[in-house]
Amino acid sequence: MKTPIRLVSLLAAAFVAVTASGGHAVAQDIKIGTVLSATGPASFLGSPEEKTLRLYVDKINAAGGVLGKKIALVVYDDGADPTKARTFATRLIEVDKVTAMVGGTTTGTSLAMAPIFEDAHIPFISLAGAVEIIEPVRKYVFKTPQTDRMACEKIFGDLKARKLTKIGMISGTDAFGKSMHDQCLKIAGKYGISILADESYGAQDSDMTPQLTNIKNKPGIQAVVNPGFGQGPAIVTRNYRQLGITVPLYESHGVASKSYIKLAGPAAEGVRLPADALLVAEQLPKNDPQRAVDVAYKQTYEKATGEPVSTFGGHAYDGLFILVNAMKRARSTDPAKVRDEIEKTKHFIGTDGIFNMSPTDHLGLNLAAFRMLEIRNGDWKLLQAAR
Numbered sequence: 001m002k003t004p005i006r007l008v009s010l011l012a013a014a015f016v017a018v019t020a021s022g023g024h025a026v027a028q029d030i031k032i033g034t035v036l037s038a039t040g041p042a043s044f045l046g047s048p049e050e051k052t053l054r055l056y057v058d059k060i061n062a063a064g065g066v067l068g069k070k071i072a073l074v075v076y077d078d079g080a081d082p083t084k085a086r087t088f089a090t091r092l093i094e095v096d097k098v099t100a101m102v103g104g105t106t107t108g109t110s111l112a113m114a115p116i117f118e119d120a121h122i123p124f125i126s127l128a129g130a131v132e133i134i135e136p137v138r139k140y141v142f143k144t145p146q147t148d149r150m151a152c153e154k155i156f157g158d159l160k161a162r163k164l165t166k167i168g169m170i171s172g173t174d175a176f177g178k179s180m181h182d183q184c185l186k187i188a189g190k191y192g193i194s195i196l197a198d199e200s201y202g203a204q205d206s207d208m209t210p211q212l213t214n215i216k217n218k219p220g221i222q223a224v225v226n227p228g229f230g231q232g233p234a235i236v237t238r239n240y241r242q243l244g245i246t247v248p249l250y251e252s253h254g255v256a257s258k259s260y261i262k263l264a265g266p267a268a269e270g271v272r273l274p275a276d277a278l279l280v281a282e283q284l285p286k287n288d289p290q291r292a293v294d295v296a297y298k299q300t301y302e303k304a305t306g307e308p309v310s311t312f313g314g315h316a317y318d319g320l321f322i323l324v325n326a327m328k329r330a331r332s333t334d335p336a337k338v339r340d341e342i343e344k345t346k347h348f349i350g351t352d353g354i355f356n357m358s359p360t361d362h363l364g365l366n367l368a369a370f371r372m373l374e375i376r377n378g379d380w381k382l383l384q385a386a387r
Helices: 005-020 043-062 082-094 107-120 148-161 175-191 209-216 232-242 258-268 277-283 291-305 311-330 335-343
Strands: 030-036 071-077 100-103 124-126 141-143 166-172 194-201 223-226 249-251 272-275 371-376 379-382
Touching: 030 043, 030 082, 030 311, 043 071, 043 100, 043 291, 043 311, 071 082, 082 107, 100 311, 107 124, 107 141, 107 175, 124 311, 148 175, 148 249, 148 272, 166 175, 166 209, 166 232, 175 194, 194 209, 194 232, 209 232, 223 232, 232 249, 232 258, 277 291, 277 311, 277 371, 277 379, 291 311, 311 335
Parallel strands: 030 071, 030 100, 100 124, 124 141, 166 194, 166 223, 223 249, 249 272
Antiparallel strands: 272 371, 371 379
């Protein structure tokens, strides 16, 4: 009796699946996509994000994976180019068939990709700062870093406590810089802050002396705030000191990396910024709920890479584990079910803070997730040990 052709085909396929796995049938991997700015002007953000994702995916797989399956991380580098990011997002969906996406280093690339994942009904957890990524709420789009609006609030609260209410602003024209600039303008009145000078700089600018001179010459300014990321803020900081400006300078969480301190050099001394507790993990009180998570991630990352920890890798850590925990709760890798569980994330202690998401809040952090830091002797100093 001849074996039916269809049965032969099925048996052959099974044989290939078994032999390809070394003699053991294996479940199909869970494909998680990531598009990061690992090279280019935002590489000091994207590189630690990529290293973090690879490091912890390996750890998860070594411990047995998720739901009995290994994670297959599909990585693309957009070089901080929104057009490339959009192309890679489409590829992740149409070619790679990913279950979810953790990535989007910059605001510009994240905003370019968000509609694509939203339309495809694939969960997207961004690692970028602007509040526009999650407001208005998109059903399938989430993020892990604190928002630019929260950064304005934290800075303005510190200024108010120091009785400094008249400020100048110098902002990057990139998507994040512009968004934070606009958010600061919106809420300044709430904190009694008057903006007496408002300057900007481009991503390719190598000297901000003219703009800072305008700020210096404006009577009454008591402090300066610089919304921006990348090399721009370091140049601002150096030019600031070169001009002999003595009023306090505040940066955003977009510079929360030792790379900024290295680029700015001694000029960074005394600069304040809102940032993750991760940067000052060992300075946290023993009873701080984030201390154990932050110290463990910091030690693991620094041992594996030989590099100082940055908040940007922490954003990726949080995004990955929010996703993994959601898949475990859903007991499924179905994108719609995973999305629902991401939205139900409660009391997740991450490097960015304690997350409590909801249908109206796809970040889930409050202002306590930010700590005010000051750069002293080339390192971070926690100014507020308590929440």
